[in-house]
Amino acid sequence: MLDFWASWCVPCRAENPNIVKAFRTYKDKGFTVLGVALERPDDKQLWMDAIHKDQLTWTQVSDFKFWNNDVAKLYGIAAVPQNFLIDPNGKIIEKNIKGEELEKMLTELFVN
Numbered sequence: 001m002l003d004f005w006a007s008w009c010v011p012c013r014a015e016n017p018n019i020v021k022a023f024r025t026y027k028d029k030g031f032t033v034l035g036v037a038l039e040r041p042d043d044k045q046l047w048m049d050a051i052h053k054d055q056l057t058w059t060q061v062s063d064f065k066f067w068n069n070d071v072a073k074l075y076g077i078a079a080v081p082q083n084f085l086i087d088p089n090g091k092i093i094e095k096n097i098k099g100e101e102l103e104k105m106l107t108e109l110f111v112n
Contacts, residue, residue, distance in 0.1 A: 001033045002084045004077050007043060007050035012081040016054040018099050022106055023058055029110040030088070036071050037062035038080055 003019060005012035023033055039047045039062045051060055063069055069077075075084065085094040085105065097105055 001031070002075070002086060003033055003035050004038060004072060004075070004080050004082045005035060006038045006080050007046045008040075009080045013050065013054060015081050015098055016056065018102060020055055020057075022102055026106050026110050027058075031106060031110065033058040035060040036069065038066055038069055038072055038077070039064050040066050 001019070005016070007013075019033060023031065025031075035051075035056060035058060037047050037060060041064045044062075044064065047060075047062055050056075067078075075082075081098075082096055083098075084092050085097055085102075087093050094105060
């Protein structure tokens, strides 16, 4: 999963527990997350604090360019949270999947 989020984004922070649960459940079956944080230039500590508080144990990156992040531009990100579920071949199989929908999709992919 490619997850675009930000420490200052209330809906992002509200969704983080769902992603944490999914990661913990399916990481040993091949599910991983790359967090791309759209942070302001002076917000490194806020970002680090959010990662710690929300228990985001997967890889996190930020270039602190806020909306000018190159990866966000590549994926057409104009608002957060947004995510892309990507298969092992690099094909996007779902966009903006959250909460129970994420759990259902991952169960179908990894259990069935």
